[in-house]
């Protein structure tokens with residue numbers, strides 16, 4: 001069976017998008033593993049299904065490159081908004097998308113029929129250690145020591161609908177992320193594995209971030225991760241609540257504002273190419 005797809009990216013976090021508004025895509029876990037392969041597939045950090053919703057304008061399902069389903073994806077949800085608006089399926093600049101971590105509001109900035117950027121209400125951060133989930137016997141995991149492969153790091157853990165471990169370091173460019181990323185991801189304190197953000201505070205309200213994503217490895221950006229990093233930075237005194245914080249990712253910048261009861265994320269959404277694939 002031939003299926004059309006659209007390849008889109010947000011700050012270089014690239015997914016293969018399938019329009020499932022009228023036709024389902026069976027076995028998404030299997031196709032995410034196969035199609036995400038950068039040598040033998042289309043290449044991407046995973047796949048995203050754009051599905052009908054009974055409670056919102058549409059529903060997003062996202063699968064990591066290893067086939068596991070993520071509950072939320074900040075970069076993908078902006079691309080879903082772009083696709084729905086530009087295809088005419090949802091001709092609204094203020095739309096609602098259902099995800100496994102709740103319904104999110106998107107506000108689109110457009111120029112004519114093109115979407116330039118999307119602002120998303122990412123919801124309240126969850127700080128409860130067991131809710132994230134982590135196995136720390138604490139209420140919150142705030143600047144707490146964690147031994148990873150014999151080395152001690154100080155970590156702050158936040159859920160943005162999916163679990164994140166934020167580590168502040170003096171620099172991140174020389175970080176051997178391919179080695180230490182999986183050690184964090186599969187650490188025994190994280191029963192559902194974890195996404196890890198390595199952060200260098202450049203100055204107040206400006207962060208450099210590299211990320212190791214659960215299920216996809218090092219990606220060029222992570223929207224939920226950038227939100228978790230800013231929440232952690234506010235809690236640790238590096239950024240101001242209510243301020244626009246610039247997060248520099250490998251593939252571009254996101255602007256994140258933590259206003260306490262919710263976190264706003266603004267960034268670009270870009271179409272790379274369209275195609276068809278035999279499934």
Ligand SMILES: N[C@@H](CCC[C@H](N)C(=O)O)C(=O)O
Pocket residue numbers: 013064069070071072073074075076162163195213214215216219221222223224225
């Ligand atoms: N790239 C994403 C997050 C994708 C899901 C994550 N790997 C997980 O399994 O929780 C983003 O932009 O937020």
